[in-house]
Amino acid sequence: MxxxxxxxxxxxxxxxxxxxxxxxxxxIDLTVNEGEFICLIGHSGCGKSTLLNMVxxxxxxxxxxxxxxxxxxxxxxxxxxxVFQNYCLLPWLTAYDNIYLAVDSVYPxxxxxxxxxxxxxxxxxxxxxxxxxxxxGQLSGGMKQRVAIARALxxxxxxxxxxxxxxxxxxxxxxxxxxxxxxxxxxxxxTVLMITHDIDEALYLADRLVMMTNGPAxxxxxxxxxxxxxxxxxxxxxxxHTYIDLxxxxxxxxFNRYAHLDD
Amino acid sequence: xxxxIDHVDKVFPxxxxxxxxxxxxxxxxxxQGEFVSLIGHSGCGKSTLLNMIxxxxxATAGGVxxxxxxxxxxxxxxxxVFQNYxxxxWLSVRENIALAVDEVYSRKPKxxxxxxxxxxxxxxxxxxxAxxxxNELSGGMKQRVAIARALxxxxxxxxxxxxxxxxxxxxxxxxQEQLMHICEESGVTAVMVTHDxxxxxxxxxxxVMLTNGPESNIGQILTVDLPRPRQRMEVVKHPDYYPMRSxxxxxxxxxxxxxxxxxxxxxxxxxxxxxxxxxVNIGYIPLTDCAPLIVAxxxxxxxxxxxEQVNLCQETSWDAxxxxxxxxxxxxxxxxxxxxxxxxxxxxxRPSTPISVPLVLSRNGNxxxxxxxxxxxxxxxxxxxxxxxxxVTSDRQLTLGIVHSCSMHNLLLRxxxxxxxxxxxxxxxxxxxxxxxxxxxxxxGEIDGFCVGEPWNTQAVQEGIGFVIATDLxxxxxxxxKVLGFTETWVEQHPNTHSAIVRAILEACEYCDxxxxxxxxxxxxxxxxxxxxxxxHPGLIGPFDRGGNTLPENLPRYHQFHVENANCPRRVExxxxxxxxxRWGIVPFPKNHIEILSRVRRVDHFLTxxxxxxxIGIEPDRDPFQLFDGQVFNPEDPLNYLxxxxxxxxxxxxxxxxx
Numbered sequence: 001m002x003x004x005x006x007x008x009x010x011x012x013x014x015x016x017x018x019x020x021x022x023x024x025x026x027x028i029d030l031t032v033n034e035g036e037f038i039c040l041i042g043h044s045g046c047g048k049s050t051l052l053n054m055v056x057x058x059x060x061x062x063x064x065x066x067x068x069x070x071x072x073x074x075x076x077x078x079x080x081x082x083v084f085q086n087y088c089l090l091p092w093l094t095a096y097d098n099i100y101l102a103v104d105s106v107y108p109x110x111x112x113x114x115x116x117x118x119x120x121x122x123x124x125x126x127x128x129x130x131x132x133x134x135x136x137g138q139l140s141g142g143m144k145q146r147v148a149i150a151r152a153l154x155x156x157x158x159x160x161x162x163x164x165x166x167x168x169x170x171x172x173x174x175x176x177x178x179x180x181x182x183x184x185x186x187x188x189x190x191t192v193l194m195i196t197h198d199i200d201e202a203l204y205l206a207d208r209l210v211m212m213t214n215g216p217a218x219x220x221x222x223x224x225x226x227x228x229x230x231x232x233x234x235x236x237x238x239x240x241h242t243y244i245d246l247x248x249x250x251x252x253x254x255f256n257r258y259a260h261l262d263d
Numbered sequence: 264x265x266x267x268i269d270h271v272d273k274v275f276p277x278x279x280x281x282x283x284x285x286x287x288x289x290x291x292x293x294x295q296g297e298f299v300s301l302i303g304h305s306g307c308g309k310s311t312l313l314n315m316i317x318x319x320x321x322a323t324a325g326g327v328x329x330x331x332x333x334x335x336x337x338x339x340x341x342x343x344v345f346q347n348y349x350x351x352x353w354l355s356v357r358e359n360i361a362l363a364v365d366e367v368y369s370r371k372p373k374x375x376x377x378x379x380x381x382x383x384x385x386x387x388x389x390x391x392x393a394x395x396x397x398n399e400l401s402g403g404m405k406q407r408v409a410i411a412r413a414l415x416x417x418x419x420x421x422x423x424x425x426x427x428x429x430x431x432x433x434x435x436x437x438x439q440e441q442l443m444h445i446c447e448e449s450g451v452t453a454v455m456v457t458h459d460x461x462x463x464x465x466x467x468x469x470x471v472m473l474t475n476g477p478e479s480n481i482g483q484i485l486t487v488d489l490p491r492p493r494q495r496m497e498v499v500k501h502p503d504y505y506p507m508r509s510x511x512x513x514x515x516x517x518x519x520x521x522x523x524x525x526x527x528x529x530x531x532x533x534x535x536x537x538x539x540x541x542x543v544n545i546g547y548i549p550l551t552d553c554a555p556l557i558v559a560x561x562x563x564x565x566x567x568x569x570x571e572q573v574n575l576c577q578e579t580s581w582d583a584x585x586x587x588x589x590x591x592x593x594x595x596x597x598x599x600x601x602x603x604x605x606x607x608x609x610x611x612x613r614p615s616t617p618i619s620v621p622l623v624l625s626r627n628g629n630x631x632x633x634x635x636x637x638x639x640x641x642x643x644x645x646x647x648x649x650x651x652x653x654x655v656t657s658d659r660q661l662t663l664g665i666v667h668s669c670s671m672h673n674l675l676l677r678x679x680x681x682x683x684x685x686x687x688x689x690x691x692x693x694x695x696x697x698x699x700x701x702x703x704x705x706x707x708g709e710i711d712g713f714c715v716g717e718p719w720n721t722q723a724v725q726e727g728i729g730f731v732i733a734t735d736l737x738x739x740x741x742x743x744x745k746v747l748g749f750t751e752t753w754v755e756q757h758p759n760t761h762s763a764i765v766r767a768i769l770e771a772c773e774y775c776d777x778x779x780x781x782x783x784x785x786x787x788x789x790x791x792x793x794x795x796x797x798x799x800h801p802g803l804i805g806p807f808d809r810g811g812n813t814l815p816e817n818l819p820r821y822h823q824f825h826v827e828n829a830n831c832p833r834r835v836e837x838x839x840x841x842x843x844x845x846r847w848g849i850v851p852f853p854k855n856h857i858e859i860l861s862r863v864r865r866v867d868h869f870l871t872x873x874x875x876x877x878x879i880g881i882e883p884d885r886d887p888f889q890l891f892d893g894q895v896f897n898p899e900d901p902l903n904y905l906x907x908x909x910x911x912x913x914x915x916x917x918x919x920x921x922x
Contacts, residue, residue, distance in 0.1 A: 043433050167431060170305045171458055172519050197431040235918075238512065244505050248496075255436055256496050261388075261403075 009034035009191060010055065010159060015064035017050055024050050026217040027064065030210065037185060037192045039202035041250070042212030043260035048195050052161050055193060056080050068159065078106045080159045081152035085167045087144040089136045089151075095143075096123065096132040099151045106155040122150040126180060142173035149181065153188060160185075162194040166201065175234070178205060182231070199250045202226075203243060204234060211253050214260050221258060224250065265452060266293035266316065266420065270325035270881070273311055285311050287478035287870075289325070290884045291471060298446055298453045300463040302511065303473035304518055309456045310424055312473075316454060317343045317422050329419065339367045341420040342413035346428040348405040350397045350412075357384060357393040360412045367416040383415040386445055402430050403438050410442065414449055421446070423455040427462070439465050440495055447492055460511045464489075465498055472514045474857070475522050478867055481885065482857045483514055484899045513918075517858035528755075539757040541571040543764060546584045546596035549577055549792045550698055551717040551799055552625040552745050553597055555824055557787050558780075559771035567770075568763035575791075580697045581667035588750060589616050594757075595764055597624060598748040599670030601840045601849075607863050608850045608919050610669070617751035617921055620832045621765045621868035624745040624772065626823040628802075629672055629735040630720040630809075631679065633712035634705060637661075638730050638811050645733070649683040652690050664696040664704060664713035672714040674843040675738045681910040682892040688847070688912070705729055716744070717822070718798035721808070725798060730811030736818060739890045741827070743836050751862065765872045773878075775824035828883065832864040835885050835898040842896075842905045848912035852905060853919040862921060 010032040017025040024047040032038055040048045053059035054066050057076040066073040068080070089098050099119045107115065123129050126146035136144055145165055152160055165181075166174045178201060185192055196202050202209045209224040224246060228237050237243050254260075273286040285308040293299050301309040314320040316327050318337040327334045329341070350359050360380050368376055384393050387407035397405050406426055413421055426442070427435040443466050446453055457463050463470045467487050474482040489501055498504055543565075547553045556575055559565050565573045576593050578584045585606055587593045603618035633642065642651050652661070665673040677687045687693055696704055701713045702722050712729065713719070723729030735742055747768060754761045774780055781804045788803075789796045801807045803822050806815035823829050837860045845852035853859045866882045873880025887897040896904050905914060 041433075044431060164431070171515065172304060172522065175519075197433045199432075235516070239509060248499050251499055252496055254433060255440075259437065260433070261437055 008032075009036075009069060010193075011065075011067045012051075012055075013065045013067065015051070015054060015061045015066060017047065017054070017059070018062040023217040024215060026219050028220055030220060030223075032191060032193070034191055035189050037205055037207045038194070038210060039206035039208075040193065040195050040210045040212065041197065041199065041202055041254070042218065043214055043254065043258070045215045045260075046212040046218040047215050048212055048218075049163055052082075052163060052193060052195060055159065056082050056161050058082075078155045079157055080161060081155060081157040083145070083148045083152050083160070083162045083165050085164045087136070087141075087148045089144055089147055091136050094133050094135050095128055095139065095147045098136075098147055099123065099154050102151045103154050118154050122154040125153070125184065126150045140173070141169050142177060145169065145177060146180070149177075149184070153184060153190070156188075157190065159191045159193065162192065164195050164197060167197065174201070181205070186230075199247055199254075200238070202250075203228075203246055204232060204237065209250065211250065211258075214258050221253060264292045264328075265295040265297075265330060266454075267328040268292070268312070268316070268325075269328060271312070271315060271322040271327065272324040273308065273315065273320070274323040283476075284478045285476050287480050288882055289480060291481065293452065293454065295452055296450050297468045298455070298466055300455045300457055300467040300470045301473060302457055302460070302463050302470055302515070303479065304458070304475055304515065304522060306476050307473040307518075308476050308479040309473055313343070313422050313424050313454060313456050316420065317341050319343070339416050340418055341422060342416065342418040343422040343424060344406070344409045344413050344426050346425045348397070348402075348409045350405060350408055352397050355394045355396055356389055356400070356408050359397075359408055360384065360415050363412045364415050379415055383411040386414065386448070387411040387441065401434075403427075403434050406430070406438065407441065410445065414445065414451065419452060421451045421453040423453060423457075425456050425458070427459075428457075432459075435459065435462065436495070442466065443493060460508055460515070461499075463511065464504065464507060465493065465495060470511060472511065474861065475518050475525070480882075482518070482861075483510075484885075485510060486899070513854060514857060517855045521858060521861065536759060538569050538760045538763060540594075540760050541569065542574070543570055543572070543595065543760065544574045544576050544593040545764075546576045546578045546587055546593040548581065548584070548597065548698060550628075551788060551792075551803055551822060552628045552824075553791070554775045554784050554788060554822075555624050555768055555771040556597060557791050558774050558784060559767045561787055562771065562774060564767040564771045564774075565764070568767045570760070570763055570767065577791075580695075581670065588618075588748065589613075591750075591753070594753055594760075595747060595749050597745050599667050599672070600743045600746050600836075601669030601671065601674060601844055602667065603746060603748045603863050604837060604840055604859070605669040605844060605850050607859060607921070608844075608853060610850050615919065615921060617862050618748045619751045619754045619865050619868070620746045620748050620863055621761075621865045621872065622747040622769060622772070622830045623743045623832050624747050624768070624824070624830075626741050626744055626829050627735050627820055628716050628744050628822045629675065629714060630717075630731045631663075631676055631712065631714045631733045632705070632720045632723050632729040633732050634708075635728055635730060635810075636708075637711060643730070643732065643811060645679065645683045648680075648732070649685055652685055660690065660692050661711045662692040662694055662709070664701050664710045664715065665693050666698050666701075666715055667695060668847075668849050669844065671735070671742055671744050671840075672716070674840065674847075675735055675742065676714040677847060678843065678890065678892075679733060679738050681908070684909065686910050702726070702728075717802055718792065718794060721801050722794070722798045724808055724810035727810075731809035734807070734809075734818065734821065736821065737891060740820065741823070741829075743833070746832060761868075762872070762875075765868060766875055769830055769869075769872050769878070770876060772825040772830055775822075776826050776829075828881065831869055831880065831882055832866060833882060834860040834864045834866065835888075837864040838898055838901055839896055842901050842908075845914060845916070846905060846908050846911040848915070851915035851917045851919070852902070854916055855918050855920075856901065859919065859921070 008031045012028050012030040015028040042048050057073050103115050103118050123132050206226050211221045213219050213221040268291040271289040275283045303309050315322050318334045364376050364379050427438050439462050470485040472483045473479050547556050560573050584596045588596045603620045607617045609615035642648050680687045698715050701715050701719045704710045706728050788799050807818045808815040844850045870880045885898045887895050889895050
C-alpha cells in the first residue's frame with residue numbers, strides 16, 4: 001500500500017453530544033488522514049450515527065469541534081456526502097435524473113454538456129449505464145445503492161460518509177458492492193467514514209476500525225489497525241491468523257467486554 | 264428417526280405454462296433433540312423446505328415424516344418463528360403468548376396455563392416487559408416473544424425461518440446466544456433457515472448446505488462437533504471453529520460463482536427445437552464396454568432423435584480421445600471415468616477444459632490379470648503378491664500395464680495394491696499401454712500383468728498366458744467405468760444436438776442390458792473390435808473364466824449398462840475419484856469440489872433425459888460407502904478419507920478456478 005500523507009485531514013476534538021440530560025457521546029477524539037478508510041462499529045444506540053451526522057454537518061456537537069482541513073464544520077456541504085442504508089433516492093426520478101439533480105444543484109454553472117458527462121461517467125463507474133432510465137422501483141437493492149454511491153461521488157466530495165450502506169443487501173450483492181466501493185475509493189482517493197455492524201466487512205474494507213463503547217455517554221473504546229496489504233484478497237485474508245486474531249478481538253470487545261442486550 | 268425428509272421435490276408452476284423445480288431430491292434425517300441449520304444463498308429453496316416441514320406447503324414428490332406420520336398440514340406439534348415476528352399488535356407480550364397457550368391447552372386448568380405462560384416469559388427474559396405491546400419493543404425483544412410463544416405450546420419441532428434476519432449483525436449476536444440457551448434448556452428439536460455462517464455454527468449440531476436453485480439439493484452437510492453448553496467466545500476460540508467456518512464460506516463462495524455464471528448465461532441464445540448439427544463425430548476405444556455407442560448407431564437410436572450421420576471414430580488411446588475432444592475434432596466421447604474431472608481441473612500442465620458428463624455408459628467390466636508365470640510361482644492372491652514383492656530376491660520389479668492415469672483401472676488397481684501395503688509407485692512399475700496392446704505385451708513378457716477392460720483379460724486367459732487375480736467386482740462392485748463426455752462449450756453451443764445424443768445413447772444403454780439382445784450385441788462387437796467372438800462372450804453372455812484352475816462363474820453385473828440406475832453420473836462417485844486422483848498426485852484435490860462436480864457430473868442432464876424417455880431417474884443418496892477393504896468413504900468429509908488412505912503421495916489441496 002502506498003504511504004498515505006499523515007497530515008490530519010479530519011479532526012474530531014473532544015466532541016460531546018448531549019440531548020436534554022442524556023449524554024450521547026462523551027468527548028470523542030479522532031484524527032483521520034486524507035484518503036483513509038475508517039469503519040465504525042458498535043451496538044445500536046452507541047451514537048455512531050450521531051457522530052457521523054456531526055461530520056456531515058446535519059448535527060452539531062454540544063461541545064468540542066469537528067474540523068475538516070482547518071475549517072470547522074457547522075453545516076452540511078458538498079465536500080461531505082452521505083450514503084444511507086435505505087438509499088434515499090427520489091422515487092419519481094430515474095437513476096440518471098437522481099444523479100443529475102445532485103450535480104445540477106452543486107455545479108449550477110457547469111455547462112449542460114459537462115453536467116451530462118459527469119452523470120454518465122458516474123453511472124458507468126457503478127455499472128449502471130444500461131439502467132439509466134429506470135426509476136428506483138425498477139431497480140434491485142444493490143442497484144439502488146449503486147445509484148446512491150454514484151450520486152454521492154458525482155459531486156466530488158472530499159469525504160464520503162456511509163451509514164451501514166450494505167446492511168439490507170444479500171451476501172453476494174454485499175460482497176460485490178464492497179469490491180466496487182474499494183475500487184472507487186482507490187481511484188477517487190476519497191476519504192471514507194463508514195458505519196457497519198459487520199466485523200468481516202470492516203476487516204475487509206478499513207485501514208482502521210473504530211470500536212465504540214455502549215451508550216449513553218459512548219466513547220471510542222479502541223481503534224484496531226487493520227494491517228492487510230492492498231489490494232486485499234478476501235479469501236487469503238480470511239484464512240490468515242492475523243485475521244482470526246483481529247476478528248476474535250473485535251468479537252470479544254463487542255460480545256464480552258461491551259456486550260449489549262437490546263432491552 | 265424423528266424427522267425424515269424423504270426424497271422431496273418441489274415444483275412450482277409458472278405463469279407461462281412452464282414450471283420451476285425449486286428443490287430436487289432432498290433427503291435428510293433429523294434426530295430428536297438435534298439442532299439443524301439450512302444455509303444457502305437467496306433462492307436456494309431453504310424456506311420452501313422449512314415450509315414443507317411446517318406443513319404450510321406440500322412436496323411435489325416425496326414427503327416429510329414426523330415420528331412415523333406424514334406431514335400434510337400445519338399443527339401445534341410444529342411451531343414456526345418467522346423473520347417478521349407475526350405478533351398481534353394490539354395484544355401485550357403476555358396476551359400474545361396466552362392466546363397460543365389457551366388455544367392449544369384449552370382443557371388445562373387456568374392456573375396451569377398461567378404458569379406455562381409465565382415460565383416462558385421468564386425463559387426469554389421478558390418479565391419486565393410482559394405488559395408491553397409489540398410497538399413498545401425492540402426488534403430483538405419482539406422476536407423473543409415469538410420464540411416464547413412458539414415454545415410455550417411444547418412443540419416437537421421448532422422451525423425458525425431467518426429468525427434474526429431483520430436485525431443488524433450485532434443485535435443478532437446477542438440473541439443467538441439466548442436462543443441457543445433456550446434450545447439447550449428446552450431440549451426441543453429445531454430446524455433453522457439462515458444465511459449467517461456464525462449463527463449456523465454457534466447453534467447447530469449439523470449445518471446442511473443447499474446448492475442454488477433451480478433444482479436445489481444438499482451440497483454438503485457439516486457436523487458441528489463443538490462441546491455444549493456453548494458460549495460464543497469459547498466457540499470462536501475452539502481450534503475447529505475457523506476451519507469449519509471457512510468450509511461453509513468456501514461452499515457459499517462456490518455457489519456464488521455458480522450463480523454469477525448462471526446469471527451470465529441466462530441472456531444466451533433463444534430456445535428452438537431444431538438440431539444445431541446433424542452430423543456428429545463420437546470417439547471410442549474398441550472394448551466390450553463401448554457397446555452402447557455401437558448399438559445407438561447400428562440400431563438406429565441416433566437416427567430416431569434426428570442425428571442423421573454419426574461417425575464412430577476409433578481412437579488409439581485415452582489421451583488421443585482427450586486431445587481430439589478438446590480440439591473439437593470429435594464432439595463427444597466414451598471416456599474413462601476420471602478423465603473428464605482431470606481435464607476440467609487441468610492435468611499435466613494442460614489448461615483447464617470443463618467437460619460435461621451426462622451419463623455413465625457402463626459399470627464394472629475390468630479385471631486385473633497377471634501372467635501365468637507368476638501363477639506358476641504360486642502367486643494367486645493379493646497376499647501372495649505382497650509377499651513376493653516383499654521378498655526382494657527377484658532382481659527386477661514387476662511391471663503392470665494400465666490404460667490411463669485417470670482411468671478406474673489405474674485407480675482401482677492402486678487402491679487394491681495399497682490395501683495390502685504395496686506402494687504402486689515404489690514397489691512396482693506401472694506403465695500406460697493402450698488397451699488393445701496389452702495382450703501382446705503380456706505375451707512377449709514386457710509386462711507381468713495389467714488392469715484393463717474386456718475382451719483383453721479373457722483373451723489372455725484363453726491363450727493361457729494370464730489369469731485373472733481380481734475383477735473390479737471384487738474391489739468395488741458397481742464402480743463407474745466409462746462415461747460419456749462433451750466439452751462444456753460444445754454443449755452450450757449445441758443444446759438440442761446434445762440432448763438428442765444423450766437420449767439416443769441412454770436408450771441404447773437400456774437395450775444393451777436386455778439379455779435377449781446380448782447375442783446381437785456380440786455380433787456387432789465382433790465386427791467393431793475385429794476379434795473372435797469367443798473372447799467377448801464370457802462375462803457378456805456366458806460365465807466368466809478367470810483361468811488358473813478356477814471354474815467359470817456367472818457374473819451377471821460384469822457388464823452393467825443400464826440396470827440399477829447405472830447411468831446416473833453420481834456426484835459422490837466423482838468425489839471418490841477426485842480423492843484418488845489427488846492421492847496419487849495426478850491432479851490436486853479441489854477445495855471447491857462441489858462446484859467442480861456440479862460442472863462435470865451433470866445429473867441434471869441425466870434426469871432431463873430420463874424424464875423425456877419416461878425412465879425413472881434419480882440420483883441416489885449421499886450415503887457413505889465402502890470398497891472391498893471396508894474403509895468408509897463419507898462424502899461429507901472427503902479430506903479425512905484422503906488423509907487416512909494407507910499409502911498416498913504428498914497431498915495438494917487447492918481451489919481450482921474455472922472459466
